[in-house]
Amino acid sequence: MTENYLNHRKPSYRLLLISAFALLSLLNFSCKKDAPKKSNLTGISAFSLTGHDAVVFAIDQNALTISNVDSLPFNTSPAALIAKFTSVNNSAVTVNSVAQVSGTTPNNFAQTVTYQTTAEDGVTVRSYAVKVNIAKVDPKTVAWKQLTANGGYGPYRTLTAGVLNNKFFAFGTQGVNTGTFSSNDGITWTTVTATDNNAAVVPVAERQTAVFGFKNKVWLLGGHVPGAGFSFSYVTNSVWSSADGITWTATPRVVTPVGDNIWEGRERIGATVFQDKLWVIGGNRYPSFGNVNSNGVPLNDVWSSADGAAWTKVTAAAQFTARSNPSVLTHKNKLYVIGGKNASNTLLDEIWTSADGATWTQLTVATKFTGRWGHQVVSFNNNLFLIGGRTADGIQNDLWVSEDDGVNWTKITAGDPRVLPGTFTGRAYFSAFVHQSAIWIIGGEFQDANGYTYRNDTWKGSLVK
Template sequence: MRLIQFAVPIVIGWVILPMVGTAQPSKPAYEWELVTANAPFAPRDGAGALTYRNRMWLLGGWNPGDRRHFPRITNNEVWSSPDGKIWSLVKPNTYLDQSFDITRDWEGRHTAGYVVHRDAMWIVGGDVNSGHYHSDVWRSTDGRSWQHVNAKKPVPWGPRALHYTVAFRDQIWVIGGQTVPQFASAKEQFYRDIWVSSDGVDWKQIQPNEPFWPQRGMIGGAAVFQDRIWILGGGTYDTANRPQRQYFNDVWSSADGVTWTCHTPKAPWAARQYHDIAVFDGKLWVLEGYSGSNRKDVWYSADGKNWTELPNTPWKPRHAASVFVHDGSLWMVAGNNMESDVWRLRKRDSRGNRPD
């Protein structure tokens, strides 16, 4: 037991000086733990991150500097882990060369749409690194075998990339995004629309009422909180006609996709894109991202308006990481730091101690 000593009050005239204590400052409510600095998968960013059947699942990713594991810049392998330390290669990369058959497997990709919906993992659309836009939707219950659910019916919301994808009220939601003509030919467009589907085949467009969020995408992860979809920041990628990227730090939510509430037009965290968002411990979370350079800050909020920064983040700055909510913890995995590190954030108990 630590003894706390106090000075004796000193009386000067009629003024009593308060006792001065030596109590230690309170510990933060949360603590990061490095689970492993070198997971067996190759470094990557933009990999899909899903929690499904009590495991974390890492899907695809991008690393143009590693042609051994990413011969075509992106790959389509799938890894899974129950604890962040032991990772298993469930599906090896088949996206190797021009002989790849797009009817049998999904093309390598990153920053696509990833959701768990109707007890399955889903990949919705993709990126532009193949020189074209992905208008495919894939489904799997084991991570190894994938069904191309819309093989006979391309999605009606293409071409687009960098969209925000959420599973909400028994539907898959595709929100925003844009075309990137310098990488894949298409008319330059920055989307401000919403599409929903229960099966990945038939899609319906929702028409939001004004006011609602400006055109954007580049939001990793997803946030469904208090029975509402939340949009936290985001931005647009530069194009020929709009050479300056846009960065946002506004916060919006909706219970139906039609009526939107702006909880704050300017949160205290820096405007950013390629960040990750999540819901953990009854709070919204915003982690890392890009705002001209990589970031390492972490913020949380119970209402979307009032935000608290979690201090002393130990991991390196990054964007397009893979963030999981799994086993009572928030997980930060890999990203544009291009390391295969795995970090776990856990809440301390009422006495400020770690749960284990």
């Protein structure tokens, strides 16, 4: 009976074994079917350079190119720049078969570099041409050009010029010989008939200072009014203003000012616009015997006006020594008085600054320019540019630049991208101003053994970008 029973059960064991094998095969097939495929997605989704995070790189996923819109700074070495990148689905990234680690691996970007990305499947590849643009031109470069050697006017002993509403104006005086001229380009000049509310031809005075743009007008301040007939010359405290350079309004001359309502008459005024006010800083009293080629006693008082008519005495005597023909300007929200000649005829290399016009601080200058007067300083491209003027060696054609707000000065010589051309002639008492991202220089006076000569040329110095 037992034998018959076992014989009867044998087929069931065989069936069980077959069933178990089938189940294992099914499970194995099921496991293979459910295994995830390796991704075929690859690429670079972000790219930048260590140390140059502000420089944006554009990625063109169609053209497979990567490049920076804004150039890296001039003189940046491309030899060992380190890229920071994000790869799609952690794709492998190589350059010339060398594995790349974001933020770690350096490359020489002097030429286009190919970044190859490989997907997880080991098959799909995308190659990006990476070009790093570095500025080829020194941002300090100033391209100087003489626009005209002769503006067709004057020349005049006193010439003051600038821009109002995108039109150039030049005001020339030499004794009773005066003229107003306008230009659209600083090259071709046209005579303008300009008169004031007293029917006087403008400009009226020599050694006068012009300020352009305050309250959308041009202003002529003080000056030396020549004598006529039996009358003597004098220095005035009248102020002329015009919205178009043709029709002018003059404030009355106050011969003997009382109180603090108006500054005394003067010539060679230092003037600028600061905190939405017109400022008069120093100047000179009437010169001996009325000689316009000499300077009278220098002043160091400071005045301001919100409208050019009502004046406030900010200080009767600033901390700086009274001086003739310094350069007065506004730079980085401060008033600057630079250089000049004091009453003892010492040529100064000092710089004084003020945040309010009342309290003045002498700047500690580490590397100085040569002391001078009759020069001009302009604030341009966040630097200070000092041009020309009269030193102990005579009238100069030099250029000095300070990149740290007046602490250190460098005389610009051959090889520096800012150097003035050798054809730029020496001058003092000229006009220099900034317009349309360029420095403009117009006119000026020169003196040598042969006497005085006067300029009516126009120069322009543009930043090369």
